[in-house]
Amino acid sequence: xMMLTCPNCGVTAEETEFHPxxxxxxxxxxxxxxxxDFEGYLFLRENPRGVHFERWRHAHGCGKWFxxxxxxxxxxxxxTYSAQTTEPPQEIKDAVSAKRPGWRWRDISDGxx
Amino acid sequence: xxxxxAFAIAREAMRQxxxxxxxxxxxxxxxxxxxxxxxxGGHGLATAYFLGKEHGITNVAVLEKGWLGxxxxxxxxxxxRSNYLQDPSxxxxxxxxxxxxxxxxDLNYNVMYSPRGVIMLAQTEHEVRGYLRTAHANALQGVQTxxxxxxxxxELVPIINLDGPRYPVLGGLWQARAGTxxxxxxxxxxxxxxxxxxxxxxxxxxxxGITRDGDTVTGVQTTKxxxxxxxxxxxxxxxSGVLAEKAGFRLPIESVALQALVSEPIKPCMDVVVxxxxxxxxxxxxxxxxxxxxxxxxxYNNYTQRGSFHHIEETVRALVETFPMISRLKMxxxxxxxxxxxxxxSPILSKTPVEGVFVNCGWxxxxxxxxxxxxxxxxxxxxxxxxxxxxEFSMWRFREGKFIDxxxxxxxxx
Ligand SMILES: Cc1cc2nc3c(=O)[nH]c(=O)nc-3n(C[C@H](O)[C@H](O)[C@H](O)COP(=O)(O)OP(=O)(O)OC[C@H]3O[C@@H](n4cnc5c(N)ncnc54)[C@H](O)[C@@H]3O)c2cc1C
Ligand SMILES: [Zn+2]
Numbered sequence: 001x002m003m004l005t006c007p008n009c010g011v012t013a014e015e016t017e018f019h020p021x022x023x024x025x026x027x028x029x030x031x032x033x034x035x036x037d038f039e040g041y042l043f044l045r046e047n048p049r050g051v052h053f054e055r056w057r058h059a060h061g062c063g064k065w066f067x068x069x070x071x072x073x074x075x076x077x078x079x080t081y082s083a084q085t086t087e088p089p090q091e092i093k094d095a096v097s098a099k100r101p102g103w104r105w106r107d108i109s110d111g112x113x
Numbered sequence: 114x115x116x117x118x119a120f121a122i123a124r125e126a127m128r129q130x131x132x133x134x135x136x137x138x139x140x141x142x143x144x145x146x147x148x149x150x151x152x153x154g155g156h157g158l159a160t161a162y163f164l165g166k167e168h169g170i171t172n173v174a175v176l177e178k179g180w181l182g183x184x185x186x187x188x189x190x191x192x193x194r195s196n197y198l199q200d201p202s203x204x205x206x207x208x209x210x211x212x213x214x215x216x217x218x219d220l221n222y223n224v225m226y227s228p229r230g231v232i233m234l235a236q237t238e239h240e241v242r243g244y245l246r247t248a249h250a251n252a253l254q255g256v257q258t259x260x261x262x263x264x265x266x267x268e269l270v271p272i273i274n275l276d277g278p279r280y281p282v283l284g285g286l287w288q289a290r291a292g293t294x295x296x297x298x299x300x301x302x303x304x305x306x307x308x309x310x311x312x313x314x315x316x317x318x319x320x321x322g323i324t325r326d327g328d329t330v331t332g333v334q335t336t337k338x339x340x341x342x343x344x345x346x347x348x349x350x351x352x353s354g355v356l357a358e359k360a361g362f363r364l365p366i367e368s369v370a371l372q373a374l375v376s377e378p379i380k381p382c383m384d385v386v387v388x389x390x391x392x393x394x395x396x397x398x399x400x401x402x403x404x405x406x407x408x409x410x411x412x413y414n415n416y417t418q419r420g421s422f423h424h425i426e427e428t429v430r431a432l433v434e435t436f437p438m439i440s441r442l443k444m445x446x447x448x449x450x451x452x453x454x455x456x457x458x459s460p461i462l463s464k465t466p467v468e469g470v471f472v473n474c475g476w477x478x479x480x481x482x483x484x485x486x487x488x489x490x491x492x493x494x495x496x497x498x499x500x501x502x503x504x505e506f507s508m509w510r511f512r513e514g515k516f517i518d519x520x521x522x523x524x525x526x527x
Binding site: 001002016019020022023035038040042046047049072074075 | 352354355358363364365366367368412413414415416417421422423456511512513
């Protein structure tokens with residue numbers, strides 16, 4: 001079973017204590033944005049086989065949202081961090097790079113349309 | 114191709130079964146094909162089959178990174194039904210179901226289609242209203258379904274517990290011509306027919322890149338070298354996001370794990386398929402006697418072909434409530450598949466931003482039933498650039514808000 005640590009309250013628990021919330025760091029577009037922006041925000045996802053940044057809620061604990069860096073092909077969790085950020089903090093990026101040499105933040109988005 | 118028949122079985126019985134041959138060839142890839150299909154699951158093979166059968170395009174290769182039928186095609190619980198709510202869904206799923214009726218004859222391959230009937234239980238007032246609405250919609254679409262009362266459910270499924278500790282059975286949506294088929298045989302039958310038409314099915318050949326000239330596809334890079342093509346069909350279910358990225362676009366798809374399990378074989382006890390969507394579990398009995406069980410999908414992105422343990426527990430708990438007699442059954446096997454989920458729980462059969470690249474994905478938890486219809490429609494789309502069956506399933510419908518919302522009809526859609 002997958003284990004996550006909630007950075008808000010510090011509790012480490014099994015995945016059943018948490019609720020997954022999908023891809024993190026999406027730009028939330030508001031009124032006046034283009035159809036493309038809205039489509040991207042609402043529906044288009046990176047869905048990588050590998051390093052994934054995602055939202056989780058500590059549903060059966062403190063109730064707060066946080067972010068996790070995880071590998072979707074191995075279920076390895078590289079680290080969790082506060083949701084109050086638009087990109088993963090440097091130590092999370094370093095933790096991922098250490099385990100997945102050659103990985104770069106936003107590699108996928110840069111290449112995609 | 115040597116045809117199967119009662120006579121062939123008798124002939125082989127007389128000579129110690131020495132005359133059977135391989136069902137398909139395993140050639141090395143050629144330099145160039147008119148069309149390449151990525152993914153030798155049921156949908157990819159059916160697409161190739163109908164390209165040849167309906168459109169005379171036989172210079173085709175189907176590339177598979179693992180073994181043929183080893184993806185979701187070989188991992189599903191084989192339920193076939195067409196009682197969807199929206200018109201575009203009813204059209205493609207009913208086309209598909211009707212193709213299953215004659216598939217064994219068409220392919221000269223026994224796919225064991227068993228139209229034993231499927232009941233979807235209504236266990237809340239909301240579900241009763243939902244299924245009544247679906248039954249009315251199906252009547253207009255020409256799909257034969259009916260809403261049946263609890264007494265009729267009990268008649269069809271004597272082992273069911275109608276009173277349920279949590280959710281009593283209030284009725285059910287019954288489709289008598291729905292059922293099951295042998296999933297492997299569907300893939301094998303199509304592979305054999307494709308190979309017979311001269312198509313190349315190349316296993317252990319992973320597509321690692323998609324090459325373009327400007328905005329037009331020119332071929333693929335694979336673990337067996339570069340192969341050129343004029344048209345490319347991406348039919349890789351859970352790996353659609355990975356392939357789309359190689360082609361340079363994103364899809365409204367997320368990949369999650371869906372699990373199934375089977376029990377030890379027991380004597381015949383249930384000759385229909387029962388789905389209980391409120392409590393998240395469904396069950397049928399295989400010809401070998403095993404109870405085939407499935408439930409809900411995991412909530413997070415996952416490519417591991419394993420699921421979370423607590424989902425098994427949830428599913429089994431729900432089914433023990435519904436069928437108390439299974440409480441002491443031993444489970445033999447459990448496995449997972451990577452399913453490709455879209456926002457409206459409907460598939461994508463579409464052109465893409467890259468000229469010559471077509472995508473068929475998003476069947477999620479419920480695409481086995483669609484295998485022949487999907488292949489039929491996808492082949493037409495690839496051959497002619499348009500198919501009436503795929504018009505509504507474009508990848509751009511999300512931008513326009515033209516959803517084909519099937520998630521209202523069923524929380525789980527196997
Ligand atoms: C547990 C479970 C239960 C299910 N139950 C039902 C059910 O009861 N009824 C129903 O209708 N549906 C059900 N489904 C859904 C159904 O299995 C799928 O929708 C359907 O089989 C998808 O078929 P496919 O041919 O598109 O995909 P797959 O059979 O997954 O084929 C895709 C193929 O593409 C290959 N591939 C991927 N990447 C590459 C690459 N880079 N290069 C080359 N090849 C590649 C894969 O190896 C795979 O073989 C279930 C699914 C699961 C997992
Ligand atoms: Zn917490």
